[in-house]
Amino acid sequence: xxxxxxxxxxxEVGDPAxxxxxxxxxxxxxxxxxxxxxxxxxxxxxxxRVALRAPLAQEEPGREGSTLMMARCLxxxxxxxxxxxxxxxxxxxxxALGAGAGERRVHLGLEVTGRHLGTAxxxxxxxxxxxxxPEAEVTRQVRHRLTDIAHELADPxxxxxxxxxxxxxxxxxxxxxxxxxSTASVATLTPQMLRERHEALTPHGxxxxxxxxxxxxxxxxxxxxxxxxAWRPAGAPVDDGPRQSLRADDAxxxxxxxxxxxxxxxxxxxxxxxxxxxxxxxxTYQALALLLGGAPHSRLDRVLREERGWTYGMRLGFRxxxxxxxxxxxxxxxxxxxxxxxxxxxxxxxxxxxxxxEREVREAADFVAMTAPARYLTADSVADELVSxxxxxxxxxxxxxxxxxxxxxxxxxxxxxWEEVRTGPGWTVVVVGDPEAIAPVxxxxxxxxxxxxxxxxxxxxxxPPPGS
Amino acid sequence: MPLDLPxxxxxxxxxxxxxxxxxxxxxxxxxxxxxDVGSRHEAPGRTGLAHLFEHLMFxxxxxxxxxxxxxxxxxxxxxxxATTSYDRTSYVASVPRNALELALWLEADRQGHLLPxxxxxxxxxxxxxxxxxxxxxxxSVPYGTAxxxxxxxxxxxxxxxxxxxxxxxxxxxxxxxxxxxAFYTAHYGPGTSVxxxxxxxxxxxxxxxxxxxxxxxxxxxxxxxxATPALPPLTAPVREVVxxxxxxxxxxxxxxxxxxxxxxxxxxxCALAMDALAGLTISRVHERLxxxxxxxxxxxxxxxxxxxxxxxxxxxxxVTEGVDPRAVEQQLATILGEFADHGPREVELExxxxxxxxxxxxxxxxxxxxxALLSRATLLLEDPGQVARYVDDVLAVTPEQVGAAAARYLVxxxxxxxxxxxxxxx
Numbered sequence: 001x002x003x004x005x006x007x008x009x010x011x012e013v014g015d016p017a018x019x020x021x022x023x024x025x026x027x028x029x030x031x032x033x034x035x036x037x038x039x040x041x042x043x044x045x046x047x048x049r050v051a052l053r054a055p056l057a058q059e060e061p062g063r064e065g066s067t068l069m070m071a072r073c074l075x076x077x078x079x080x081x082x083x084x085x086x087x088x089x090x091x092x093x094x095x096a097l098g099a100g101a102g103e104r105r106v107h108l109g110l111e112v113t114g115r116h117l118g119t120a121x122x123x124x125x126x127x128x129x130x131x132x133x134p135e136a137e138v139t140r141q142v143r144h145r146l147t148d149i150a151h152e153l154a155d156p157x158x159x160x161x162x163x164x165x166x167x168x169x170x171x172x173x174x175x176x177x178x179x180x181x182s183t184a185s186v187a188t189l190t191p192q193m194l195r196e197r198h199e200a201l202t203p204h205g206x207x208x209x210x211x212x213x214x215x216x217x218x219x220x221x222x223x224x225x226x227x228x229x230a231w232r233p234a235g236a237p238v239d240d241g242p243r244q245s246l247r248a249d250d251a252x253x254x255x256x257x258x259x260x261x262x263x264x265x266x267x268x269x270x271x272x273x274x275x276x277x278x279x280x281x282x283x284t285y286q287a288l289a290l291l292l293g294g295a296p297h298s299r300l301d302r303v304l305r306e307e308r309g310w311t312y313g314m315r316l317g318f319r320x321x322x323x324x325x326x327x328x329x330x331x332x333x334x335x336x337x338x339x340x341x342x343x344x345x346x347x348x349x350x351x352x353x354x355x356x357x358e359r360e361v362r363e364a365a366d367f368v369a370m371t372a373p374a375r376y377l378t379a380d381s382v383a384d385e386l387v388s389x390x391x392x393x394x395x396x397x398x399x400x401x402x403x404x405x406x407x408x409x410x411x412x413x414x415x416x417x418w419e420e421v422r423t424g425p426g427w428t429v430v431v432v433g434d435p436e437a438i439a440p441v442x443x444x445x446x447x448x449x450x451x452x453x454x455x456x457x458x459x460x461x462x463x464p465p466p467g468s
Numbered sequence: 469m470p471l472d473l474p475x476x477x478x479x480x481x482x483x484x485x486x487x488x489x490x491x492x493x494x495x496x497x498x499x500x501x502x503x504d505v506g507s508r509h510e511a512p513g514r515t516g517l518a519h520l521f522e523h524l525m526f527x528x529x530x531x532x533x534x535x536x537x538x539x540x541x542x543x544x545x546x547x548x549x550a551t552t553s554y555d556r557t558s559y560v561a562s563v564p565r566n567a568l569e570l571a572l573w574l575e576a577d578r579q580g581h582l583l584p585x586x587x588x589x590x591x592x593x594x595x596x597x598x599x600x601x602x603x604x605x606x607x608s609v610p611y612g613t614a615x616x617x618x619x620x621x622x623x624x625x626x627x628x629x630x631x632x633x634x635x636x637x638x639x640x641x642x643x644x645x646x647x648x649x650a651f652y653t654a655h656y657g658p659g660t661s662v663x664x665x666x667x668x669x670x671x672x673x674x675x676x677x678x679x680x681x682x683x684x685x686x687x688x689x690x691x692x693x694x695a696t697p698a699l700p701p702l703t704a705p706v707r708e709v710v711x712x713x714x715x716x717x718x719x720x721x722x723x724x725x726x727x728x729x730x731x732x733x734x735x736x737x738c739a740l741a742m743d744a745l746a747g748l749t750i751s752r753v754h755e756r757l758x759x760x761x762x763x764x765x766x767x768x769x770x771x772x773x774x775x776x777x778x779x780x781x782x783x784x785x786x787v788t789e790g791v792d793p794r795a796v797e798q799q800l801a802t803i804l805g806e807f808a809d810h811g812p813r814e815v816e817l818e819x820x821x822x823x824x825x826x827x828x829x830x831x832x833x834x835x836x837x838x839x840a841l842l843s844r845a846t847l848l849l850e851d852p853g854q855v856a857r858y859v860d861d862v863l864a865v866t867p868e869q870v871g872a873a874a875a876r877y878l879v880x881x882x883x884x885x886x887x888x889x890x891x892x893x894x
Contacts (some may be wrong), residue, residue: 004683008575010529011569013544017495017668045830084759087749088815094822113826138764147765147786150717151578154610242729263603290542296526297539305536307597312604332604333595363543370545373494374562 019373021399022382027221029229031203036386036396037220038211040379046117046212048110048123049076050228051391053238054197055104055207057174062188063172065181069141069189069195071099071106075128076137083137086123095120097127101179103322104240105391106201111380114216121227129231131198133191147185149178156266156332159222159257160432162169163414163452164268167255168326168428189366204237207390213381222406230290244323252426253448258435265338265433266330267314267345272325272424275320276392280417283368283406285318289419291364292316292354293329298350300329310337314345322392324468335437339444342431346446350422359416367408372399470856473832475842476671477852478671480679483659487676487852489666491835491886494567498835501575502694502843506555507635508628508776514643516598516635517651519552523594523650525559525707526550530581534590537574538663552633555775556847559630562836572681582652582745588645595640602634610716611888613684618724618782621706621884625741628696628776636798659687662846666839673866698777701725701882714887718765718786723800725781725877729772737873738781739867740824744782744816744870745807745878748823751816753783753801763791763799777846781877786838793887800868800879808879811871824862 024036075090075097077084090097092117098109104226108128112120152158163177169176175183209227210258214220252271276282281389293300293316300314314331328347376382376399389398426447431438442449475490487615507518513721526548528534544562548571559579563571606612616632623630625664663682665674702725728734735811746753746769765786772780785800812820832838845854854861876882 004679006684007573007681010531014566015572016545016564016566019495040493042491043833045826045833084750084755088819091748091750091819092815092822094819094826096826111826111830113829143788144765147718147789151610154715154717156608252577262605264600293767294688295538295542297535297542306593306598309593310600312597312601330599332608335599364537367542367545370564371547371562373564374496374498374547374835377494377496377835380830380833423475 009090010246015280016370021372021376024386024396029203029208029225031229031232033203033206033208034390034413035221035224035229036142036207036390037214038209038382038386040211040382041213042216043212043379045111045113045378045379046210046213048112048120048124049209049383049387050108051105051207051387052201052203053104053200053240054071054106055238055240056101056102056179058200058238059174059197062185063193064177064185065145065179065341066189066193066197067106067184068101068180069145070194071101071108072110073097073133073138073141073194074139077124077132077134079130079132081127083134086127089119089123090217092464095123097123098466101253102391105141107387112212114396115219118223121223125227125231128201128228128231133194134340135191138174138189138191138194142186142189145180146183149180149183150184152179156262156264156432158261159259159328160266160268160330160430163255163257163432164222164270164428164430165428166245167253167268168251170248173244173245199233200235200238202233202237203234204241207387208385209383209390211383211386227261242323245321247425250448251428253450254429254431254441254446255450255452256441257430257452258438259432260434262434264332265335265437267328269345269349269427270420271427273320273325273421275325276394277455278417280413281402281405281409282320282418283365283402284414284417286368287361287364287406287409288414289317291360299351300345303344303348304333304341305329307343308337310334310341318334326393336434338431338437339440342429342441342446343444346427349427351420352415353422356411356415356418358411361409361411365406365409369403372403408415470853470860471832472855475852476675477846477855478675478684480658482683482685483657484678484682485662486675486678486683486848487662487664488669488671489664489842491666492667492668495668496562496752496835497565497568497665497669498839499560499571499575500664500836500839500843501559501579502662502847503559503656504660504847505557505558506553506789508554509655509693510631510635511745514647515631516637516640516649517643517647518557518638519633519635520594520643520648520740520827521851522550522552523597523684524586525578525582526787527590527594528585529578530584531577532574532585534585537578540574541567541571543811545568547720554629554633558840558843560836568669569677569681572677576681576685579656579682582656583649585612586645586648586652590643591648598634598640599637600800604635605760606634610712611720613710614722614886614888617708617710617886618722618780618884621708621886622702622724622726622780622813623699623778627699627781628772629778653688654690657687657689658682660684660689660692660845664788664839664846665844666842667721668833670679672824672893698729699875701726702884704880705881706884707887709887709889709893711892712890714788714890716888716890718789719890720787720888721785721793721796723783724884724886725882727771727779727781729777730775730779734873735771735779736771736861737869738779738877739771739773740810740820740862740865741807741870741874741878742771742781742783743823744812744819745769747817748816750819753785753800753809753811754804755783757799761799763788763796773848793889797885804874805881808871808875811867812875814867817867817870821863825859828859
């Protein structure tokens with residue numbers, strides 16, 4: 001035993017230290033791209049992000065996934081280098097290059113140590129300006145994407161998401177198909193289609209963010225101006241004005257998806273939610289997500305996990321789109337508890353705003369606000385947040401204003417924000433599980449029920465090998 | 469040159485090792501407490517207990533009500549989590565500077581005074597939650613059983629790494645409240661723990677605060693088990709086929725190797741060899757099998773560093789639809805043989821080094837992961853300075869050392885193969 005006495009009294013928590021989201025320096029590059037620079041001393045891996053307008057809604061029907069595939073194939077060959085040469089240049093310098101697509105934008109990202117930033121920028125511009133989309137590489141990437149889709153659908157969560165998209169969105173909506181496309185659409189993609197998507201890329205309305213320790217970089221604005229800022233493609237400006245994806249008229253229903261032998265049932269519920277411009281404040285919904293389904297003591301898990309032991313966790317979140325969005329609840333539950341767990345979930349989700357407590361609202365709002373300094377410590381987190389805000393047409397001061405709003409959030413404001421969701425059009429409920437376990441849901445009086453078709457299986461053995 | 473990473477270390481009188489790394493970039497502190505208990509410390513018939521404790525530690529302690537640990541931290545902008553592995557259990561919290569004392573107080577209460585709150589009721593509930601966790605993370609996803617099966621192939625049945633961390637559900641159901649109490653007493657205490665603070669705290673203040681809240685804890689843990697001797701590489705290939713039916717999305721190969729313990733200098737050479745073989749786009753497995761013959765749609769490599777004599781190396785290959793996995797195994801064996809004979813190409817080694825440097829710096833960018841790496845280096849390697857030195861260690865490995873490591877540990881005869889197939893092999 002040592003002489004230090006035990007402290008039995010719980011320590012007081014003082015006031016949080018002042019903190020502000022890092023303020024970026026802004027510049028316009030020669031080609032019209034907006035540049036944001038954030039100097040973060042001590043962040044030795046720099047994060048560069050480029051977001052360019054490329055709305056998915058402009059993909060031709062049947063070619064869904066061409067935008068993402070185009071972005072993924074930018075480093076699969078250029079006029080100057082083969083795919084292998086590009087990979088070698090990147091990997092010899094420890095450059096991690098990534099590409100993705102969202103509802104309205106294509107995103108390119110780089111992680112690189114300061115001393116290789118110049119090489120990384122040259123590489124990025126080469127991929128952006130002169131990709132060739134070689135036949136062999138595109139064919140291989142298409143095949144890999146098809147394999148990825150098979151992997152996604154083999155996972156109960158991925159299967160539930162697919163059924164949900166198709167049940168929730170109206171016929172003809174691009175949002176019914178995943179960003180990366182479906183098995184049918186991806187299989188049709190050709191190098192020429194990717195070239196056409198690439199020709200639509202333009203700096204107009206695009207954003208570049210560089211975050212990290214810039215102390216060793218001489219003239220970062222000049223460096224970026226001479227590389228990404230000098231990219232001048234022939235494409236015309238893209239109109240990506242806001243557009244709401246329509247919900248299906250019959251979206252409020254229960255969809256049962258049989259999955260023979262499943263030891264758990266995957267539940268996925270969704271309904272209309274806000275976008276980031278909501279008059280209730282986006283921060284209000286971040287707090288509601290935590291309060292209802294963000295921790296073991298949140299409303300959902302307090303019962304489903306901690307009291308009943310039915311689940312490893314049931315999560316609630318809000319997914320903003322360009323106009324409107326979704327409130328989504330998801331989790332896997334014990335197979336033999338499928339119906340009671342679903343009923344309990346629906347009951348908790350039907351909690352009127354007026355029953356939300358002063359303390360739980362305050363604590364949830366404080367959590368979102370007070371975790372911000374730790375959330376925005378690293379270069380990649382700051383770069384990701386800024387590029388996502390700007391791509392959504394919001395300013396870099398949005399984080400700070402959201403935190404201010406959260407500090408002043410009242411129980412009444414949170415109640416009104418939740419009521420807007422709760423009283424909106426009904427839940428779309430997807431239940432993926434063993435036929436016997438999910439059968440009781442059929443006659444439980446939860447509204448219109450449908451049973452989905454057979455699960456798409458993996459390709460069978462014996463199909464021809466590639467290239468034969 | 470080692471990285472510029474300030475690290476202070478002190479051992480309290482009760483045996484608790486404390487590490488503090490100051491960084492005032494944001495007003496936040498990450499705390500990572502590593503306990504020298506993992507699945508390797510479990511007794512036969514009582515597997516899964518180490519991981520179950522990761523759950524029970526959130527169910528209240530002498531002065532903290534059930535569920536309050538997490539709720540109290542979150543109400544002040546803190547986050548908390550825990551993970552269990554073969555060698556250790558890790559309790560992490562990230563808190564605003566002003567809530568650091570609360571976090572230390574809560575942690576000390578459960579690390580030293582859990583038993584008054586460990587009841588049959590919360591044991592039963594958390595056991596159910598763990599069963600659901602296992603179903604969700606291992607049983608319901610394709611290939612979820614792979615790591616458990618590989619442990620069985622690579623390690624003999626009486627070896628501490630033979631069974632998976634999640635444990636046997638049968639064992640968990642058989643565990644009594646007395647077993648749980650005994651497990652806690654045997655393994656949880658200052659003498660088996662390392663506490664790291666990273667962030668907005670001065671060194672002296674950090675060390676004083678830890679003394680204030682943890683200094684009274686008495687250690688009653690059992691001595692750590694004696695080291696298990698290093699296992700030599702397998703001498704003949706082992707192979708197991710899992711028939712996964714049409715539910716598995718692709719046929720897949722896992723190849724597992726016995727590697728040196730993470731404490732051995734050779735481990736770094738092995739990690740680089742795995743990377744050079746299959747960790748990067750320019751690695752030869754990728755170049756020859758993904759881009760060349762296209763018999764594989766994706767390949768990855770990892771070296772899981774373990775302390776007790778033997779680590780685990782893994783190669784994972786997704787077989788292209790229509791290709792017989794046995795043909796892939798043959799092509800891979802040729803590649804491994806060549807690598808063992810000639811060592812890495814210059815580009816493979818340079819790229820592996822560059823990738824390791826960037827990834828290590830990325831890992832150190834945030835306080836949470838920096839704290840985890842410092843606790844790991846202190847508990848497993850007995851030297852927090854390893855974190856600042858690791859990139860230098862990697863750069864110092866020669867191509868000859870990588871080749872020699874591959875020739876000993878990564879030749880076809882030394883590998884266990886696990887194949888997920890749609891149908892029985894004919």
